[in-house]
Structure formats: C-alpha cells, structure tokens
Amino acid sequence: MTTIVIPARLKSERLREKAIEDIDGLTLIQRVVKQCLKTPFSVTLVTDSLKIADSICPRNVNILCFDENASSGTERIANAIEMIPGDDIINVQGDQPFIDPGAIIEMSEVMEQMQEYQVVTPYKYYDRRSDYGVTDSRSKVVTSQSGRVMYFSRYPLGTDRLKIHMGIYGYRRKFLENFHTLKTSRLEEDERLEQIRFLDNDIPVYAYETKYDVFSVDVPEDLEHARKIAWECD
Numbered sequence: 001m002t003t004i005v006i007p008a009r010l011k012s013e014r015l016r017e018k019a020i021e022d023i024d025g026l027t028l029i030q031r032v033v034k035q036c037l038k039t040p041f042s043v044t045l046v047t048d049s050l051k052i053a054d055s056i057c058p059r060n061v062n063i064l065c066f067d068e069n070a071s072s073g074t075e076r077i078a079n080a081i082e083m084i085p086g087d088d089i090i091n092v093q094g095d096q097p098f099i100d101p102g103a104i105i106e107m108s109e110v111m112e113q114m115q116e117y118q119v120v121t122p123y124k125y126y127d128r129r130s131d132y133g134v135t136d137s138r139s140k141v142v143t144s145q146s147g148r149v150m151y152f153s154r155y156p157l158g159t160d161r162l163k164i165h166m167g168i169y170g171y172r173r174k175f176l177e178n179f180h181t182l183k184t185s186r187l188e189e190d191e192r193l194e195q196i197r198f199l200d201n202d203i204p205v206y207a208y209e210t211k212y213d214v215f216s217v218d219v220p221e222d223l224e225h226a227r228k229i230a231w232e233c234d
Contacts, residue, residue, distance in 0.1 A: 002041045002108045003086030006032055007073035008094030010049035018217055019052050019094055024230035027055055028217060031097035038101040046080045072194035078179035089176060091169040095217045097226055103168065103212035111170045114206045118175040119198055122210035123163040128156045132164045137218045139165040139193055141207050149205040152193050166214040175203065
C-alpha cells in the first residue's frame, strides 16, 4: 500500500508562514493537497500548526497535528510514522503547489520495481547555466551507472548537463521507523541537505530520471511566480 504524506510547518525559514499564503484563491498547502488527491493513493498531512490543519478539509485527508521539533520534512514524517498507514511512503513537500499527479504515480511504480532500495527520488537534466543549475536552492545529484546516489550538493557537479534533484522522496516504512537511529554528519550540516544523512549512514538511495518538473516555493520570488502560474492556468 502506498501513502502520500505531506509534511508542513508554519514557520519556514526563508518565507515565513508560506504554507498559508494565498495563491489565486487557494493557499499554498491547499494546492499541494488538491494535486495529491488526484492520485489513487491515500493522503496524510503532518503539521505543527492548527492554522495549516484547519485550512484543509478532513473528509479526504488524514490530518495529524502535533507540536514536535523536527529539523526536516523526513523527520516530521518519522515522528508520526506509527499513525501513518502503508508500506511505501511518498513524501510530497508542502511547498510544491503544482506537482503533477503523474510524478507521484511514477514514483510509486519505481518503488515497486526497485525493491532493494530504501529511498528513491527523481532528477531531471538541466544545463549548468540554467536557473536551476546556478541556484543553490535546488540540489544536484551524482549517481553511479546503476542509479545509486553517490552524492547530493547545492553546487554544480559533473558535466554541463546537471542532474537537478526534483525534491520528492519515496521511503520504505522500515526506513522511517529507524530514522531516529541515523547520525548527523559534517557534510549534511555544511551542505544544509537532509538527504546527505541517508548516504552517510549507508542507506541505499536510488535516483531516476523523470520528465516531470517539480516547482517549489522557497523564496518570495517563487511565490510571485506561483501566483502568475495559477492565474494563467486555473
């Protein structure tokens, strides 16, 4: 069984209370939930905020609201894993308002095929001179020929065609149940990337190429861009 889990916190670092920012009539988190509900999978929202929880209709979404410290979305999900159903957990970030349901379904299919991996995640090729290539808000991934992840970084790595990480994850339930046993590392702190903890604890992570672009709202400029997209597309 596959479950989508959306971790969302109110006090984000670079754009405060972005989850409840309006994007052409719907809040950011409402748009994320709306896209996830277009898939055949159950959806759970995990949040530290009653403002966020109260903005979502509980009829179709399992809402878990509790105030526990979490340094990342993965840790927020791990804190709640006993209350989340499913063996395969797909983490859709709470700042991805236009995520294509096809990207989520594709991840479920990859998880079914790559049973030997505890974590899977997609990337898409971009030129190193592109906006995604030069910004440090989008991480880059280096893989072996088989697709096993060797490293993540905020800095351009490899050739002129970079593998840009698309920011959604698929986890095995066992991985989340054992998440709190993983040790942090200097590399994780230096890069400010939670997924490096997986690699430093020898967790096998598989990365696959996708055709889907996953847009995230990280800074005020992203929010304005999201409003423009919504106005043009809704």
